[in-house]
Amino acid sequence: MRQRPQIPTVEYRPGVVRLLDQTRLPLEEVVHESRDLDTLIDAIRRLVVRGAPAIGVAAAHGAVLALERRLDRGETGDLLDQGLRKDLSALRAARPTAVNLMWAVDRMSSLMDRTQAEELVQAWREEAARIQAEDVELCRRMGEHGAALLPDPSVILTHCNTGALATAGIGTALGVVRAAVDAGKRVRAYADETRPLLQGARLTAWELQRMGVEVEVLADSAAASLLRDKKIDAVLVGSDRIAANGDVANKIGTYPLAVMARRHGVPFYVVAPTSTVDLQVANGDAIAIESRDPSEIHSLGGVRTTPEGVGAYNPAFDLTPAELVDAIITETGVLRPPYASALA
Amino acid sequence: MRQRPQIPTVEYRPGVVRLLDQTRLPLEEVVHESRDLDTLIDAIRRLVVRGAPAIGVAAAHGAVLALERRLDRGETGDLLDQGLRKDLSALRAARPTAVNLMWAVDRMSSLMDRTQAEELVQAWREEAARIQAEDVELCRRMGEHGAALLPDPSVILTHCNTGALATAGIGTALGVVRAAVDAGKRVRAYADETRPLLQGARLTAWELQRMGVEVEVLADSAAASLLRDKKIDAVLVGSDRIAANGDVANKIGTYPLAVMARRHGVPFYVVAPTSTVDLQVANGDAIAIESRDPSEIHSLGGVRTTPEGVGAYNPAFDLTPAELVDAIITETGVLRPPYASALA
Numbered sequence: 001m002r003q004r005p006q007i008p009t010v011e012y013r014p015g016v017v018r019l020l021d022q023t024r025l026p027l028e029e030v031v032h033e034s035r036d037l038d039t040l041i042d043a044i045r046r047l048v049v050r051g052a053p054a055i056g057v058a059a060a061h062g063a064v065l066a067l068e069r070r071l072d073r074g075e076t077g078d079l080l081d082q083g084l085r086k087d088l089s090a091l092r093a094a095r096p097t098a099v100n101l102m103w104a105v106d107r108m109s110s111l112m113d114r115t116q117a118e119e120l121v122q123a124w125r126e127e128a129a130r131i132q133a134e135d136v137e138l139c140r141r142m143g144e145h146g147a148a149l150l151p152d153p154s155v156i157l158t159h160c161n162t163g164a165l166a167t168a169g170i171g172t173a174l175g176v177v178r179a180a181v182d183a184g185k186r187v188r189a190y191a192d193e194t195r196p197l198l199q200g201a202r203l204t205a206w207e208l209q210r211m212g213v214e215v216e217v218l219a220d221s222a223a224a225s226l227l228r229d230k231k232i233d234a235v236l237v238g239s240d241r242i243a244a245n246g247d248v249a250n251k252i253g254t255y256p257l258a259v260m261a262r263r264h265g266v267p268f269y270v271v272a273p274t275s276t277v278d279l280q281v282a283n284g285d286a287i288a289i290e291s292r293d294p295s296e297i298h299s300l301g302g303v304r305t306t307p308e309g310v311g312a313y314n315p316a317f318d319l320t321p322a323e324l325v326d327a328i329i330t331e332t333g334v335l336r337p338p339y340a341s342a343l344a
Numbered sequence: 345m346r347q348r349p350q351i352p353t354v355e356y357r358p359g360v361v362r363l364l365d366q367t368r369l370p371l372e373e374v375v376h377e378s379r380d381l382d383t384l385i386d387a388i389r390r391l392v393v394r395g396a397p398a399i400g401v402a403a404a405h406g407a408v409l410a411l412e413r414r415l416d417r418g419e420t421g422d423l424l425d426q427g428l429r430k431d432l433s434a435l436r437a438a439r440p441t442a443v444n445l446m447w448a449v450d451r452m453s454s455l456m457d458r459t460q461a462e463e464l465v466q467a468w469r470e471e472a473a474r475i476q477a478e479d480v481e482l483c484r485r486m487g488e489h490g491a492a493l494l495p496d497p498s499v500i501l502t503h504c505n506t507g508a509l510a511t512a513g514i515g516t517a518l519g520v521v522r523a524a525v526d527a528g529k530r531v532r533a534y535a536d537e538t539r540p541l542l543q544g545a546r547l548t549a550w551e552l553q554r555m556g557v558e559v560e561v562l563a564d565s566a567a568a569s570l571l572r573d574k575k576i577d578a579v580l581v582g583s584d585r586i587a588a589n590g591d592v593a594n595k596i597g598t599y600p601l602a603v604m605a606r607r608h609g610v611p612f613y614v615v616a617p618t619s620t621v622d623l624q625v626a627n628g629d630a631i632a633i634e635s636r637d638p639s640e641i642h643s644l645g646g647v648r649t650t651p652e653g654v655g656a657y658n659p660a661f662d663l664t665p666a667e668l669v670d671a672i673i674t675e676t677g678v679l680r681p682p683y684a685s686a687l688a
Contacts, residue, residue, distance in 0.1 A: 026650070193641065194565075195563040195564065195565060198649050201650045206651045215655065216657045217641050217642070217654055218641065218657040219596060219641060219658070220539065220565040221539060221564040221597025222597070222657060222658070222662070223600070224599045224600035224603070225659055226657060252563060252569065253564075253566070256565060256568035259600075259603060259604065260603065263603065297545070298545075303644070303647065304371065305542050306546065306549045306561050307549055309553060310549045311558070312561050312562065313534060313570060318566070318569045
């Protein structure tokens with residue numbers, strides 16, 4: 001039962017970025033191929049690839065792809081340089097909230113002082129591969145630190161998808177489950193379905209099932225009753241950006257989950273690599289929250305659910321104040337409040 | 345713009361109970377006809393008709409239908425009497441949480457001492473019509489009391505559907521909006537989509553649009569951000585049963601909504617007729633909460649969303665403790681805490 005997805009979440013091959021198309025899961029396992037930057041940016045926007053760390057890895061490979069295409073067209077010197085800067089800007093703007101995207105683009109950007117195009121190709125290919133390999137290792141360490149916090153047996157509740165599909169490795173919050181299972185702990189899981197795009201129902205349930213972990217899916221609004229009535233040992237979530245004071249931006253629905261967990265005395269853990277921490281923003285209010293298209297609310301699986309002409313309020317993320325977070329689990333260890341000093 | 349649905353929510357014609365099929369809205373306006381009790385009970389279970397008051401009205405007409413069918417078959421005396429008692433039990437058991445169903449069946453049951461079948465037919469037809477007419481009047485009065493609480497202009501947030509589709513009249517919580525609009529107040533609305541069956545997205549949005557009220561639909565999990573970020577003047581919800589201490593059973597997702605409203609200082613109002621109050625249960629923990637079929641979580645609009653073999657946690661209702669309710673608006677007026685004395 002315990003098998004990794006056969007298709008990697010993100011994979012670079014010369015001239016092409018291959019993504020496991022997450023909009024088609026769990027019904028179909030299909031590879032999406034980007035041979036130019038526009039296709040990849042569109043894929044990031046449409047959530048063909050999603051999850052803050054995976055977006056970062058995909059963006060790094062995207063920079064390589066952009067460079068390869070410009071060299072194919074014979075661009076050199078200033079033309080190449082200006083084109084690449086435009087490409088990196090476009091990549092940065094693909095999605096506004098996940099800071100790992102900006103962080104990965106910045107790493108690529110910092111190598112642009114290479115004078116020879118051939119040197120830059122080599123440097124970027126290596127850097128993208130390094131970002132990917134590092135993420136595997138970060139996930140492993142977060143999993144190890146987090147798994148130590150889970151009792152045996154454990155019942156956990158999670159939101160959205162934070163597993164192998166959201167990273168290059170075993171995942172963040174779901175990586176903790178994976179590490180606990182691999183360490184021989186008995187874990188059962190509840191997965192919020194995570195409207196509007198159902199990453200929990202579609203992706204987390206799929207990953208847990210492949211891990212051999214028993215999982216029940218629930219409507220997001222049922223989590224409050226679950227926390228009230230059942231023995232839940234921990235709530236585990238990921239993050240798209242963490243402010244300097246420990247406020248957490250994550251998938252819409254995380255904030256009420258944290259409030260309900262605190263109300264019912266259930267530990268609420270955020271699992272994220274330190275690349276998710278943005279010391280440039282003092283607190284959550286300074287984090288840009290992406291508003292996504294109303295169509296995500298108006299229909300599901302191609303079936304219209306609301307009447308025509310009705311509006312929608314569709315923020316993709318919300319902000320959880322630091323005081324509701326019992327620990328932030330990073331690759332460097334388990335951070336406890338006050339987070340301002342711990343994160344700095 | 346302001347028009348009532350042309351098809352009544354529940355309508356009795358000799359030999360047939362006609363329901364506006366709410367599983368088909370808003371895409372299609374189709375009438376569902378029950379000519380025997382089994383068909384009607386199945387319709388109640390499948391939410392062809394839903395909303396605690398509307399279920400009560402449908403059940404009253406269902407009793408008449410059952411009696412007519414038994415008389416058609418020539419049943420008399422003890423055979424008829426025992427058959428009808430079985431029918432009323434089946435009706436009571438159609439759904440476990442909404443107390444209006446039990447209340448309506450009890451009203452019909454209390455008339456069974458009529459000795460002549462012809463007398464009973466007449467008495468039941470009149471009682472069912474009375475229950476329906478009373479509900480129209482209850483809604484009108486709740487609307488009046490509730491509308492007085494809304495500032496002008498108002499922005500409200502509501503959950504599930506509590507309008508003309510949930511009652512025989514203008515509704516409970518949504519009836520308050522209707523009454524406020526009819527009184528000339530300017531009201532804008534946000535409607536939680538209300539997973540799993542999307543009564544908010546499908547039905548509330550449809551009703552508000554027909555009322556000429558501007559409405560935005562949101563994922564249930566986005567309500568917390570909405571309450572944090574936007575000026576919401578009131579949260580208005582209905583109820584399926586209210587315990588003697590004021591604890592409220594209502595659609596799954598009501599409890600976290602009440603917690604978030606309190607956290608952000610937004611008044612949380614429950615709108616329900618006194619027939620919803622069950623003085624037999626001391627507090628919410630004694631209210632039976634219906635668990636519905638996992639398929640409601642596993643697929644949407646016929647499209648499978650979770651992998652095969654995954655479980656589901658699917659309670660249809662949750663419990664909101666009385667201390668989170670700022671007022672209970674009934675036909676007799678606006679009740680304020682402590683509710684134990686006010687409800688008694």
